[in-house]
Amino acid sequence: MLNTEDILCKMLFAQLQSIGFFTESKSQPVLENFYGRWFEESQSILERHQFLKRTENGHVPTRSIGTMSELWKEWNEQKSDLLQDNNMKAMVTLVETALKALPDILTGKASATDILFPNSSMDLVEGVYKNNQVADYFNDVLADTLAAYLQERLKQEPEAKIRILEIGAGTGGTSAAVFQKLKAWQTHIKEYCYTDLSKAFLIHAENKYSPDNPYLTYKRFNVEEPASEQHIDPGSYDVVIAANVLHATKNIRQTLRNAKAVLKKNGLLLLNEISDHNIYSHLTFGLLEGWWLYEDPDLRIPGCPGLYPDTWKMVLESEGYRYVSFMAEQSHQLGQQIIAAESNGVVRQKKKTETEEDTGHLQIDAEKDHSQENASLIEQTAQFVKHTLAKSIKLSPERIHEDTTFEKYGIDSILQVNFIRELEKVTGDLPKTILFEHNNTKELVDYLVKEHESKLRTTLLKETKQPAKNEAPLQT
Ligand SMILES: C[S@@+](CC[C@H](N)C(=O)[O-])C[C@H]1O[C@@H](n2cnc3c(N)ncnc32)[C@H](O)[C@@H]1O
Structure with missing residues (x-):
């Protein structure tokens, strides 16, 4: 190349x-x-x-x-x-x-x-995603990872009926390889939900794949929005597959939360994703709007929406995915990566509340398992940090991104004194170097929750617990 x-x-x-x-x-x-x-x-x-x-x-x-x-x-x-x-x-x-x-x-x-x-x-584009050795290799690695999962799962639970959902399945570049592999497990597949943002792909897929794959269902699904608002049962899939799609979203953390909400606890996420930037992509897919949707450039490969493997690992882990593994690590130089990760079952979803709908605000609720309170504390702390930062720099809190450094928001040595002082009103004394050591909202929130949990609980959670209207239904 x-x-x-x-x-x-x-x-x-x-x-x-x-x-x-x-x-x-x-x-x-x-x-x-x-x-x-x-x-x-x-x-x-x-x-x-x-x-x-x-x-x-x-x-x-x-x-x-x-x-x-x-x-x-x-x-x-x-x-x-x-x-x-x-x-x-x-x-x-x-x-x-x-x-x-x-x-x-x-x-x-x-x-x-x-x-x-x-x-x-789809003819011009389809060949990029399948029927060439490189694409086929990565699709096969993903399909083999799924097969290994099925084998292990059925060893432990021989009667299991597996539900799989694919996000952004498009023309089925990856799906076709997966269907081939699933033939051996057909009686154990309860559902393969083929989803895409665009209905055109669902019609295309129904004609092409239905006859040989009886477990297929088709649904429109936008991974940028919560599944529960899109007629998809939250917490009900064993495996979620997403090939060459998650990068084409505004906010990768939110996208990973929405994908996680679809998974059962311990469910498997399988990603096929670009691993680097090249001029071919820039001159082709780079001309499409989806390429430039991203609003979290700090997490992306410079000049393109992809994420380097290390960044995927960091973001997945911080969003509560565990055992993050790269299944084709030795081949990343070919431009793709296959990632497998397991959900810890904690689901964070955006939910519009009645009053917030009026103002256009989004309230984030957290729940599931026994960690409902923890997730809620993290979220309330994030809101608190965002509001405090926003006040210091006279910006609206919605414009604060969790991964953007405080420096980028213009927090200099003068502004940081005030910012820290406002934080201390809730947390008590903080080190003066705290913003150097934890230089974005995400890192600062992690630190505060770890070091000042009880103070935060008594102030932030007490304030937000009373109105039941802010709480979203449990998603398991
Ligand atoms: C580059 S294609 C990849 C198709 C297929 N997964 C493959 O690898 O052959 C990206 C697909 O994701 C879909 N897509 C884009 N944004 C999406 C979103 N926010 N939610 C769900 N699907 C999306 C597009 O419609 C398109 O079919």
Whole structure:
């Protein structure tokens, strides 16, 4: 993949110049919505590859790259080799299609969705997710992990009937490999709930997979919203699978909470996810809105929505998933990772309350198991920290992200004195270095709950316990 980066950068650069960027031209298109973010990342890529340099007047070209027809000729020569490689064929065709249409996409004459899914067809994209060795390898690793789980589970509980739910199953790139593996266990599968945000995929899947897989059910499910509000029984699935989808959400922590709410206690989460950033993705999926939805860049790989393996581990563990394992660790350089993790059964869900609906506020309730109170304490402490921080910097608490450092919110040495003083009104004395040691809301909350639990319980929980309307129904 690496040796084609240069020509792809040249083509990107040339296409951007063709619509007025990085030239003397006064008229450049105004990039709407997420294309501003896409363009910033394009500049960074071009800077890294020394096509551009940053000056105080913005980015300027550092070299000339030949005419467009020369570049297409160079691309076509490299492409014919790449097309011999079954692993690259689908991606090469997709990137060429996107590059050709890039000026029209950026100037609003064409939509990236129409270009990548012409006439709503999945054909161009489907081959990226299946029927090539790399995709098939990762899909097989995920399916094998599921098979190992089933084997072990049935050893302990021979009569078990397993329920599986797949999030964002799309065209079934991963599902098809899983169905193949499930054949041996068919009598033990009670349900495989095939879900996606878009109904179009459910219709496609029903036609394609129903005849051979009698346990299939189909539901629309948006993993950014609580399952209980989407006719999905919370806490009722043994396994949740999500392939190439969780990264395409605003807030990865919230997404993991919603996925967890679907799982039974000790249920298995299986993820197939990108493990790195590359120019192919940037020039294809990067042109779609889902790529840029994320609002927690501190957790993402710079310039793209993926998470590095270490970050997945950290986030999963802090959201109460245990035994986080990477099932294809030796192959992460191929661009994907397979993650397995088990739910500890504690579920945190957003729930709108009557009064909060009026203000647009979301109240988070916590429950389940014997840890209902603990989860509630963590949540109330998080709310307390967010409100206190928000007050210090005159921002609305909803705009505080748990993973963003206090420094990014402008908490300097002067503001931190006041911030700590306000926290101490509830916790009692705190170390003056506390914000250095715990430099975002999540870390600070963990510390406060650990070190000042009883103070927090008596103040925060006492205040919030009385109104029953703030409590969500138990989800097991
Ligand atoms: C890149 S495709 C991957 C499809 C499939 N899992 C595979 O690997 O072949 C992402 C899929 O996730 C779906 N999706 C995107 N955002 C979603 C969300 N918030 N909740 C559920 N599904 C979502 C899309 O409709 C699409 O089908």
